[in-house]
Amino acid sequence: MMTATVLPDTARVPQRDPRFILTAGRKKEGGSPQTSAFAQLSRTVKAEGLLTRRRGFYISLLAGLTLALAGAVTAIVILGDSWWQLLVAVALGLILTQFAFLAHEAAHRQIFTSGKANDRLGLILGDLVIGLSYGWWMTKHSRHHANPNTVGKDPDIEKDTISFLEEDAVASRGIVRAITKRQGYLFFPLLLLEGFNLHKHGATAVFGPAPFKKRALEIVLMLTHFALLFGLAFTFMSPLIACVFIVVQLAVLGFYMGSSFAPNHKGMPLIAEGSNVDFLSRQILTSRNIGGSRFIDALMGGLNLQVEHHLFPSMPRPALRRAREIVRQHCLENNIPYTETTLFESYGIVIRYLNRVGLAASDPFDCPMVNSYRRRD
Numbered sequence: 001m002m003t004a005t006v007l008p009d010t011a012r013v014p015q016r017d018p019r020f021i022l023t024a025g026r027k028k029e030g031g032s033p034q035t036s037a038f039a040q041l042s043r044t045v046k047a048e049g050l051l052t053r054r055r056g057f058y059i060s061l062l063a064g065l066t067l068a069l070a071g072a073v074t075a076i077v078i079l080g081d082s083w084w085q086l087l088v089a090v091a092l093g094l095i096l097t098q099f100a101f102l103a104h105e106a107a108h109r110q111i112f113t114s115g116k117a118n119d120r121l122g123l124i125l126g127d128l129v130i131g132l133s134y135g136w137w138m139t140k141h142s143r144h145h146a147n148p149n150t151v152g153k154d155p156d157i158e159k160d161t162i163s164f165l166e167e168d169a170v171a172s173r174g175i176v177r178a179i180t181k182r183q184g185y186l187f188f189p190l191l192l193l194e195g196f197n198l199h200k201h202g203a204t205a206v207f208g209p210a211p212f213k214k215r216a217l218e219i220v221l222m223l224t225h226f227a228l229l230f231g232l233a234f235t236f237m238s239p240l241i242a243c244v245f246i247v248v249q250l251a252v253l254g255f256y257m258g259s260s261f262a263p264n265h266k267g268m269p270l271i272a273e274g275s276n277v278d279f280l281s282r283q284i285l286t287s288r289n290i291g292g293s294r295f296i297d298a299l300m301g302g303l304n305l306q307v308e309h310h311l312f313p314s315m316p317r318p319a320l321r322r323a324r325e326i327v328r329q330h331c332l333e334n335n336i337p338y339t340e341t342t343l344f345e346s347y348g349i350v351i352r353y354l355n356r357v358g359l360a361a362s363d364p365f366d367c368p369m370v371n372s373y374r375r376r377d
Helices: 033-047 055-079 085-107 115-130 134-146 166-171 174-181 183-191 194-207 215-236 239-264 279-285 294-299 306-311 317-333 343-362
Strands: 020-022
Touching: 033 279, 033 317, 055 085, 055 215, 085 115, 085 134, 085 239, 115 134, 115 215, 134 194, 166 343, 174 183, 174 343, 183 239, 183 343, 194 215, 194 239, 215 239, 239 343, 279 306, 294 317, 306 317
Parallel strands: none
Antiparallel strands: none
8 A cells, every 4th residue: 555655765855965855944843833733733633532541452462472472481391402493483583572562662651651660661571571671772762753864863873784874884894884885685684683783782781881770670680581581492402402592583583673663764864963853844754654454553563653653652552543644634734745655665765775875885986975075176
């Protein structure tokens, strides 16, 4: 289903600077028309009760996932030293990613009205169940929500192995440069390593020298997670199968999580550093929805309705689909671009975008984006 697709790929939009569609010069929030439009939209959403917590939904989902996790543990015990355990590893990676979606919703205060209750649940799900630092991820994700696709502020477009900006691609060296040249095509294979990468960043933050809230608690919970995981694997499996089991589980976790988050903003317009962009424009123009049925909602943990999630981060998952109808109509009436595409079309956009950025690592002097900054005599 392809509906209301506007600006799905920055390559299709003529821009003075080929990287940015949102640049300095827009009005600050204050009394701008966009601010008034968001206030009107917010009133409509609140009037329909879409920000009301849905405890029944989350209790049922948490119970179902807990039963699924118990079933996976039971399968490990029953199967013993068998290569069939790798199927359990795949299932475990999928289950833990679904728990990660719940931890994400707890971080956004979507589950309980109490911030402390949400944080307690997030710590249990993030550190104990998944083995990822909830505090590290929450800090990183909060920065992203405040400034999506904003150069110098959004951590999700900062250089890691993948380059999201041409200057980062140009600066890459060695094996990273070789990867960058083909990063669009290598994106999904690299996601198999994302689980390891997330655990590494979380552990670096928790065990690092920088100040960190609830450090002791997170360390205990994370160590407990790995003690249980490794204990189960090496108790019921041979060392070889146990090691492969853990690798497969982490690979599936990273691939599933990365595949769910990647379509949301990658390939959407960037906001130049130092720009003053109103909240409504900042959130809608940099976000992409994935159309589909409620199965897609469940598969992606509600992340497919990214526009509505960014406009109303505390909105519970079951309300996002109705909010989508309201936001789409509001954007139509106010002439605001609203982007929605299919899942596989979004992956195509992401691959093309990353390959286009990767051209800068091939030969910066032949890259039109880099050439735009070269001195002209």
